[in-house]
Amino acid sequence: MPQTTPTWIYRTRPTGPITGETFSLEDTPLPEPAEGEVEVATRYLSLDATNRVWLTEGALYTDNVQIGGPMRGVLLGEVTKSRHPQFPEGTHLSGIGPWAARFVTDGKGFAPFPLPKGADMAEAFAILSVAGPTAHLGLLKIGGLQAGEVVSISGAAGSVGIMAGQIARAHGAHPIGIAGTDEKCAALVDHYGYAAAINYKTEDVAKALRAHAPKGIDLHFENVGGPVLDAALANMKDFARLTICGLISAYNATDPVPGPYRFGEIVNRRLTIRGFIILDHLADFPAITQDLARWMADGTLRMPTHVVDGLDKAPEALNLLFEGANTGKLLVRL
Numbered sequence: 379m380p381q382t383t384p385t386w387i388y389r390t391r392p393t394g395p396i397t398g399e400t401f402s403l404e405d406t407p408l409p410e411p412a413e414g415e416v417e418v419a420t421r422y423l424s425l426d427a428t429n430r431v432w433l434t435e436g437a438l439y440t441d442n443v444q445i446g447g448p449m450r451g452v453l454l455g456e457v458t459k460s461r462h463p464q465f466p467e468g469t470h471l472s473g474i475g476p477w478a479a480r481f482v483t484d485g486k487g488f489a490p491f492p493l494p495k496g497a498d499m500a501e502a503f504a505i506l507s508v509a510g511p512t513a514h515l516g517l518l519k520i521g522g523l524q525a526g527e528v529v530s531i532s533g534a535a536g537s538v539g540i541m542a543g544q545i546a547r548a549h550g551a552h553p554i555g556i557a558g559t560d561e562k563c564a565a566l567v568d569h570y571g572y573a574a575a576i577n578y579k580t581e582d583v584a585k586a587l588r589a590h591a592p593k594g595i596d597l598h599f600e601n602v603g604g605p606v607l608d609a610a611l612a613n614m615k616d617f618a619r620l621t622i623c624g625l626i627s628a629y630n631a632t633d634p635v636p637g638p639y640r641f642g643e644i645v646n647r648r649l650t651i652r653g654f655i656i657l658d659h660l661a662d663f664p665a666i667t668q669d670l671a672r673w674m675a676d677g678t679l680r681m682p683t684h685v686v687d688g689l690d691k692a693p694e695a696l697n698l699l700f701e702g703a704n705t706g707k708l709l710v711r712l
């Protein structure tokens with residue numbers, strides 16, 4: 379009898395947050411791997427804010443997920459059957475694949491994921507797959523962060539922000555985080571390298587940034603957008619830089635998103651603003667992975683993981699990112 383595997387299929391385009399109608403969990407065929415293919419059992423799905431972006435219509439930086447097709451995401455899998463020389467049975471691999479318990483692939487878009495010695499698998503995946511490379515690239519290559527500089531980071535208690543604070547501190551910079559609760563702000567300062575942290579829900583962010591960086595900000599690393607970005611624009615030094623990594627506050631928006639209102643600061647302060655997508659920088663990954671693995675091994679870099687059990691929980695878990703309800707890197711364990 380042909381085998382099947384549970385797979386999340388994209389059924390209805392959401393308006394605002396994902397609902398029970400957005401996906402359906404269906405049994406889909408699981409063929410035997412042909413020559414040059416492998417069968418993979420998914421161990422962890424990485425839930426990322428951009429998963430929501432892929433569900434929208436219109437031109438994106440990558441392919442949209444198609445209605446009627448499988449939902450996809452970054453995952454860590456284990457090869458269970460192999461007819462591919464690069465991925466023997468038992469190998470771990472990571473890349474972008476379907477939200478499915480098992481799948482068959484020719485390995486394109488996947489790379490071996492050797493577990494660093496002594497590392498916890500979930501933490502290593504959380505650091506090395508998306509968040510660590512994003513923070514490293516955004517701060518160092520795109521943002522040009524230098525030792526001694528003041529860097530403000532929004533979405534600081536999310537997975538990218540937690541990496542960014544620690545990398546900035548290891549680089550000799552002065553990171554100021556912006557996050558949504560006092561508990562998250564305290565953890566940023568106590569555990570994740572931040573020199574200071576601002577609660578954007580209870581504080582005047584522009585005023586607090588001025589207090590923590592009286593001479594101004596050299597680099598702003600934006601994960602959120604909206605009023606937080608305006609507060610940063612009001613506090614930049616002359617010739618400062620902004621790295622736009624993401625704008626999570628807009629991903630569930632149902633109307634056009636206004637702002638930034640302080641656009642004039644780009645001229646006043648002669649600012650450079652640069653967006654980036656990690657997929658354009660895959661050639662840098664080997665060097666970045668070396669840095670991240672070294673920092674993991676010497677204790678410079680830590681990542682709290684927020685693990686949800688069960689493939690069936692993936693859609694509702696994705697909404698946690700937009701509610702600020704995740705504490706650390708959000709993963710689904712299968």
Ligand SMILES: NC(=O)c1ccc[n+]([C@@H]2O[C@H](COP(=O)([O-])OP(=O)(O)OC[C@H]3O[C@@H](n4cnc5c(N)ncnc54)[C@H](OP(=O)(O)O)[C@@H]3O)[C@@H](O)[C@H]2O)c1
Pocket residue numbers: 426427428508509512533534535536537538539556557558559562601602622623624625626627628654655656657698699700701702703704706707708
């Ligand atoms: N450019 C790239 O290649 C790339 C790669 C990966 C990720 N990203 C981007 O990086 C950003 C962070 O991603 P992540 O994986 O680190 O997610 P995450 O931070 O682990 O989770 C999202 C956090 O963002 C905050 N947030 C959610 N909605 C918000 C809102 N309306 N206003 C302010 N804060 C809000 C919440 O924390 P609070 O409690 O603090 O509100 C939430 O916990 C996203 O924008 C993502 O798209 C970009």
